[in-house]
Amino acid sequence: MMITAIPMKDEHISSHFSKADEVLFIDDQGQVKGRFANPALTDGCEGKQQLVSLILAHGANRVIVRNIGQQLLAKLLSRQLSVFHAKNGRTAIDDLAGANLADCEEYTEASQGRPSSKHIAKQANGGCCDHNHADGEAGSHDGHCSGSEMATKKRCCGSEMGTATATMKTCCNKKHSLIHQH
Numbered sequence: 001m002m003i004t005a006i007p008m009k010d011e012h013i014s015s016h017f018s019k020a021d022e023v024l025f026i027d028d029q030g031q032v033k034g035r036f037a038n039p040a041l042t043d044g045c046e047g048k049q050q051l052v053s054l055i056l057a058h059g060a061n062r063v064i065v066r067n068i069g070q071q072l073l074a075k076l077l078s079r080q081l082s083v084f085h086a087k088n089g090r091t092a093i094d095d096l097a098g099a100n101l102a103d104c105e106e107y108t109e110a111s112q113g114r115p116s117s118k119h120i121a122k123q124a125n126g127g128c129c130d131h132n133h134a135d136g137e138a139g140s141h142d143g144h145c146s147g148s149e150m151a152t153k154k155r156c157c158g159s160e161m162g163t164a165t166a167t168m169k170t171c172c173n174k175k176h177s178l179i180h181q182h
Helices: 044-057 070-078 117-124 148-157
Strands: 003-009 022-027 032-037 062-065 082-086 104-107 166-168 175-177
Touching (some): 070 082
Parallel strands (some): 003 062
Antiparallel strands (some): 003 022, 082 104, 166 175
């Protein structure tokens, strides 16, 4: 059975994947299998990971999007989900249930998503921790995350990334890739 996840806003496909109010799950007959609040609305980087987990937990085989960032698209593709770009946000949900998606283009590479200026800025500052890790510089916390930075350390340092071009970060002494691979 084909399960399709669709980010929704006001009963239409959301124009931005991670900013959808909820995620709708339908089967190949167009029957609603579930509707869940979008965890990415409140939890930043971790919320986006929870969004991917939600989609996987409900057995989705594919995701229909209008616009999606490269980072999140890479996460979906790496989990072997088929991702399709809906050219029209007003497409009827029933038209998105079947195997043939006439008004959709399949995304097969992360580069087909939108570049994120926020992600680029975060990477320049060492990731989600929001402090500078460049050149091994520890900043004002002697090479370790502290306080609120410790709370976000898992988000910055806990995810697996590709290993193409890696740099050492002093907050966790792990290599972090600046290029995600599939």
